[in-house]
Amino acid sequence: MARYYLSKTDVEDLVVGxxxxxxxxxxxxxxxxxxxxxxxxxxxxIEIVSVDEVDNDAFVVPVAAMGTPVVLIEKIPSGKEALxxxxxxxxxxNRKVDFISPIEAGGINSTIPLVVGAERGLPVIDADGMGxxxxxxxxVTLHIHGIKATPMAISDExxxxxxxxxxxxxxxxxxxxxxxVRYGGSAWIAIYPTFGKPxxxxxxxxxxxxxxxxxxxxxxxxxxxxxxIDALLDVTHGFELFRGKIVDVQRFNIGGFARxxxxxxxxxxxxxxxxxxxxxxxxxxxxxxxxxxxxxxDLITVLDSESGRPITTERLRYGLRVLVIGIxxxxxxxxxxxxxxxxxxxxxxxxxxxPIEVRIKGVSKP
Amino acid sequence: MARYYLSKTDVEDLVVGxxxxxxxxxxxxxxxxxxxxxxxxxxxxIEIVSVDEVDNDAFVVPVAAMGTPVVLIEKIPSGKEALxxxxxxxxxxNRKVDFISPIEAGGINSTIPLVVGAERGLPVIDADGMGxxxxxxxxVTLHIHGIKATPMAISDExxxxxxxxxxxxxxxxxxxxxxxVRYGGSAWIAIYPTFGKPxxxxxxxxxxxxxxxxxxxxxxxxxxxxxxIDALLDVTHGFELFRGKIVDVQRFNIGGFARxxxxxxxxxxxxxxxxxxxxxxxxxxxxxxxxxxxxxxDLITVLDSESGRPITTERLRYGLRVLVIGIxxxxxxxxxxxxxxxxxxxxxxxxxxxPIEVRIKGVSKP
Numbered sequence: 001m002a003r004y005y006l007s008k009t010d011v012e013d014l015v016v017g018x019x020x021x022x023x024x025x026x027x028x029x030x031x032x033x034x035x036x037x038x039x040x041x042x043x044x045x046i047e048i049v050s051v052d053e054v055d056n057d058a059f060v061v062p063v064a065a066m067g068t069p070v071v072l073i074e075k076i077p078s079g080k081e082a083l084x085x086x087x088x089x090x091x092x093x094n095r096k097v098d099f100i101s102p103i104e105a106g107g108i109n110s111t112i113p114l115v116v117g118a119e120r121g122l123p124v125i126d127a128d129g130m131g132x133x134x135x136x137x138x139x140v141t142l143h144i145h146g147i148k149a150t151p152m153a154i155s156d157e158x159x160x161x162x163x164x165x166x167x168x169x170x171x172x173x174x175x176x177x178x179x180x181v182r183y184g185g186s187a188w189i190a191i192y193p194t195f196g197k198p199x200x201x202x203x204x205x206x207x208x209x210x211x212x213x214x215x216x217x218x219x220x221x222x223x224x225x226x227x228x229i230d231a232l233l234d235v236t237h238g239f240e241l242f243r244g245k246i247v248d249v250q251r252f253n254i255g256g257f258a259r260x261x262x263x264x265x266x267x268x269x270x271x272x273x274x275x276x277x278x279x280x281x282x283x284x285x286x287x288x289x290x291x292x293x294x295x296x297x298d299l300i301t302v303l304d305s306e307s308g309r310p311i312t313t314e315r316l317r318y319g320l321r322v323l324v325i326g327i328x329x330x331x332x333x334x335x336x337x338x339x340x341x342x343x344x345x346x347x348x349x350x351x352x353x354x355p356i357e358v359r360i361k362g363v364s365k366p
Numbered sequence: 367m368a369r370y371y372l373s374k375t376d377v378e379d380l381v382v383g384x385x386x387x388x389x390x391x392x393x394x395x396x397x398x399x400x401x402x403x404x405x406x407x408x409x410x411x412i413e414i415v416s417v418d419e420v421d422n423d424a425f426v427v428p429v430a431a432m433g434t435p436v437v438l439i440e441k442i443p444s445g446k447e448a449l450x451x452x453x454x455x456x457x458x459x460n461r462k463v464d465f466i467s468p469i470e471a472g473g474i475n476s477t478i479p480l481v482v483g484a485e486r487g488l489p490v491i492d493a494d495g496m497g498x499x500x501x502x503x504x505x506v507t508l509h510i511h512g513i514k515a516t517p518m519a520i521s522d523e524x525x526x527x528x529x530x531x532x533x534x535x536x537x538x539x540x541x542x543x544x545x546x547v548r549y550g551g552s553a554w555i556a557i558y559p560t561f562g563k564p565x566x567x568x569x570x571x572x573x574x575x576x577x578x579x580x581x582x583x584x585x586x587x588x589x590x591x592x593x594x595i596d597a598l599l600d601v602t603h604g605f606e607l608f609r610g611k612i613v614d615v616q617r618f619n620i621g622g623f624a625r626x627x628x629x630x631x632x633x634x635x636x637x638x639x640x641x642x643x644x645x646x647x648x649x650x651x652x653x654x655x656x657x658x659x660x661x662x663x664d665l666i667t668v669l670d671s672e673s674g675r676p677i678t679t680e681r682l683r684y685g686l687r688v689l690v691i692g693i694x695x696x697x698x699x700x701x702x703x704x705x706x707x708x709x710x711x712x713x714x715x716x717x718x719x720x721p722i723e724v725r726i727k728g729v730s731k732p
Binding site: 080088092127159160161162163164165166167171175178179181216 | 454456524525526527528530531532533537540541544545547548722
């Protein structure tokens with residue numbers, strides 16, 4: 001569909017799918033859902049348009065929340081905070097925005113653009129800059145296509161604001177991160193302002209429709225009495241990586257990120273085996289019995305074994321029975337520039353990236 | 367004089383006087399001097415105008431360096447870095463600046479506005495926002511008169527920049543401070559943009575002329591074979607507090623400030639006595655044998671006993687023979703709002719402010 005309006009069911013499906021692609025990060029999807037449903041209940045429309053509907057000279061601005069996702073559980077947002085940053089950027093450019101875009105597919109950052117679109121009556125582009133969630137500002141396909149993150153606006157819920165203009169996107173990340181920490185752990189950003197033509201080349205297409213489709217597949221499988229995990233792996237082209245019980249979770253908020261690891265003891269087919277998942281807002285690597293079996297930029301998602309619901313990193317806790325899946329990332333991330341930006345070495349792992357579909361073949365099932 | 371141009375001798379005198387009022391902070395005045403003299407050697411003029419020459423609707427912007435002064439010894443500035451922040455603010459307001467102002471009287475921040483004025487051909491107002499140096503952005507008489515620090519521009523020597531717009535001046539300090547730290551310890555700011563009318567009510571008048579007069583008094587006393595310290599105390603209405611040898615200096619850069627203390631063993635009349643000076647960029651309190659004998663907002667300045675030269679906190683070192691003087695602060699700081707902003711309690715000292723001229727009477731000379 002080139003243009004469509006979101007239904008309540010779409011929103012329900014979207015937040016489930018966004019949490020799957022969010023790979024543990026992006027904040028609690030249920031808070032995001034409440035924000036969007038509130039807009040629909042007020043009679044506002046949320047229009048999704050395909051990338052092809054965007055004129056080459058249209059002014060496109062992605063909006064998002066930034067920071068440690070756990071903070072958003074404490075400071076529940078109204079969803080309108082990002083509007084403030086969008087307006088700041090419009091004032092700075094002295095130009096109205098034509099299209100809103102998500103910057104990532106994951107948790108709250110899949111829903112913030114919908115709230116802003118609803119509030120402003122602006123269409124939201126069916127695309128994003130990651131096809132998943134990542135922790136840092138330069139980790140977007142817009143960056144690898146040469147689009148500047150700045151001028152960007154960054155504000156807090158009190159009304160503090162800044163416009164940043166940095167020499168490169170890594171500096172945008174550094175400065176925005178310390179501001180986010182000083183704001184109290186979360187911030188609202190309007191970033192990577194650009195025009196239709198470069199946006200269309202750089203963005204990952206169809207992200208909103210994909211997350212809705214993922215959520216729908218899970219829902220329909222459940223209501224049809226089918227195995228929802230099979231449906232999920234089918235729609236995402238994913239792989240089951242592990243099943244087990246969480247026996248330890250370590251966390252430390254460092255430098256404005258939720259870092260840590262979860263240790264999972266194998267159950268069923270995986271009995272006697274141990275999986276460690278390391279995360280920085282998002283899940284980065286899955287290490288089974290000292291062997292890396294999946295890594296960024298491929299997606300690693302932890303699901304509740306019983307409900308099939310995705311579990312964000314801040315909700316990981318001792319005793320949860322979980323299923324871990326891996327999903328191949330978008331091809332843009334598998335290029336040299338993509339891997340330089342979000343490959344395992346960038347995150348400090350001294351390994352080459354091996355696509356998950358290749359890795360999984362070498363892993364012996366117990 | 368309502369308007370005059372700075373001579374080279376004025377500049378020589380100014381940096382000495384600025385270091386005296388800088389109370390240990392504000393960076394090395396000799397770096398500042400080189401920057402200004404270079405402008406004069408290139409044939410540029412530096413025009414100083416009295417506050418009365420400023421129209422009520424003139425656009426006035428103070429410019430300054432921000433950060434840990436010691437960093438400026440490592441990263442010697444060209445003096446033009448602050449121009450970049452000024453231009454950012456002009457673009458933001460879409461209005462050209464009419465007058466440059468110093469924000470503090472001390473070290474490099476007395477000379478930065480002169481360089482910017484020379485480069486841009488703009489007059490510099492004979493005033494400032496402190497009548498001395500202080501470590502935080504809200505510690506200016508413009509703040510206590512209700513002028514907003516933001517919109518402010520903050521840039522680094524690489525070309526990174528931000529425009530901040532905060533809900534109050536304390537938030538401007540907090541956000542600008544973390545950005546300064548992330549920039550590497552020093553930043554260049556254009557701040558407290560305002561109009562002539564509020565500026566004239568809020569600023570401390572005659573600061574540039576005063577620092578030149580202080581430097582001149584010292585120079586003339588020396589060349590006339592007179593005691594330069596007597597001349598200094600006379601022109602500043604100051605008091606001798608202590609003479610001795612530095613026996614210990616502790617420093618720690620915390621939160622973007624150069625904090626620490628110096629311990630001085632008494633000599634001559636002060637033999638057997640010990641003075642501790644605590645600083646946060648600037649000297650904050652002088653404690654003699656466990657009794658506070660001078661505190662912010664009054665000025666505490668350490669001079670080299672032999673040369674009579676002021677010593678900035680980053681140059682304090684073991685073995686130096688020093689003379690410590692105290693100078694009464696401007697009356698604006700002795701108001702309730704002034705003391706709330708820069709009194710000893712703000713800096714964590716649980717004492718009431720007592721004006722130095724009152725304190726000094728109670729101190730028994732040994």
